[in-house]
Amino acid sequence: MEEFPPSLIDSSLVKAYSSDIAVENVLEAIQIYGGYGYMKDLPTEKLLRDAKLIQIYEGTNEINLLTAIESYMDERG
Numbered sequence: 001m002e003e004f005p006p007s008l009i010d011s012s013l014v015k016a017y018s019s020d021i022a023v024e025n026v027l028e029a030i031q032i033y034g035g036y037g038y039m040k041d042l043p044t045e046k047l048l049r050d051a052k053l054i055q056i057y058e059g060t061n062e063i064n065l066l067t068a069i070e071s072y073m074d075e076r077g
């Protein structure tokens with residue numbers, strides 16, 4: 001049975017990991033489209049800014065990782 005609500009460690013790691021994967025995937029999409037993927041004509045340019053934002057707001061990924069590590073250390077005493 002999965003924990004609900006998710007622990008601070010799980011939610012911090014999932015937020016950081018999923019936003020990193022989102023950026024990675026949009027970058028790949030832009031690369032596939034080539035120069036056109038970089039232009040505003042395609043939604044990939046906006047998708048990259050949106051994905052990048054998720055790495056920054058609601059706690060930057062660096063802070064989420066620090067939070068997860070601190071919480072893990074606290075749990076271990």
Ligand SMILES: Cc1cc2nc3c(=O)[nH]c(=O)nc-3n(C[C@H](O)[C@H](O)[C@H](O)COP(=O)(O)OP(=O)(O)OC[C@H]3O[C@@H](n4cnc5c(N)ncnc54)[C@H](O)[C@@H]3O)c2cc1C
Binds near residue numbers: 056057058059063066
């Ligand atoms: C479009 C947009 C919408 C937003 N909406 C909201 C909103 O609705 N409500 C709200 O409250 N805020 C909102 N924000 C603000 C957002 O939450 C902050 O931008 C975010 O928390 C980062 O804070 P900062 O910009 O002051 O960066 P800083 O805290 O100055 O950090 C700058 C960089 O340093 C890194 N850093 C800082 N401290 C450490 C550390 N100890 N170890 C390692 N790295 C570190 C950070 O990870 C980051 O990469 C929004 C921002 C944007 C761009």
